[in-house]
Amino acid sequence: MKVLLMMVVVLMSALQVNAQTTKVADKELVGTWMMVSMQYDGEKTIVCGKESGYSQFKYYGADGEYACAELALTKGKIVVMPHEYGKYSFKNGVYSEMGRPAVKPEEMQLIDKTTFKGRWKNRNDIWKKINLSDKAVKYILDCCKTRETPADVEQNIKQVMF
Numbered sequence: 001m002k003v004l005l006m007m008v009v010v011l012m013s014a015l016q017v018n019a020q021t022t023k024v025a026d027k028e029l030v031g032t033w034m035m036v037s038m039q040y041d042g043e044k045t046i047v048c049g050k051e052s053g054y055s056q057f058k059y060y061g062a063d064g065e066y067a068c069a070e071l072a073l074t075k076g077k078i079v080v081m082p083h084e085y086g087k088y089s090f091k092n093g094v095y096s097e098m099g100r101p102a103v104k105p106e107e108m109q110l111i112d113k114t115t116f117k118g119r120w121k122n123r124n125d126i127w128k129k130i131n132l133s134d135k136a137v138k139y140i141l142d143c144c145k146t147r148e149t150p151a152d153v154e155q156n157i158k159q160v161m162f
Contacts, residue, residue, distance in 0.1 A: 026090050032045040033127045041122045067144040073161040085144035
């Protein structure tokens with residue numbers, strides 16, 4: 001019985017080590033992703049999506065195109081809140097976006113072909129690859145692209161409203 005138990009423990013350890021060393025190709029990041037959960041340090045996990053009516057969207061193009069937006073379901077309507085649009089880099093597990101310095105490897109890890117985890121400031125996130133229609137992806141990308149307010153429009157809004 002002890003021998004059998006030891007064999008099970010050794011086998012489980014070997015499987016765990018093998019699972020931890022399985023490398024996911026960097027190219028698997030390419031695509032459209034949805035935040036499925038976030039957890040601020042010391043707080044409960046917040047499940048995103050249908051349960052909360054809130055999520056985040058990230059797009060990684062094969063050419064380095066990057067977009068990020070928040071999405072909310074409010075009174076039955078989707079509200080897209082563009083966050084940023086620009087470029088990303090992901091080579092040999094080293095990730096950077098928007099020209100910022102690369103993050104530590106533990107702050108952005110592909111778990112498998114459809115899951116990555118990330119850390120931003122004091123929050124841990126889990127993301128899942130999703131299949132939105134091309135039209136929906138284009139719409140969100142266009143929202144992110146126009147996030148930057150033209151200088152003359154911004155000046156006018158500041159003068160009149162602020």
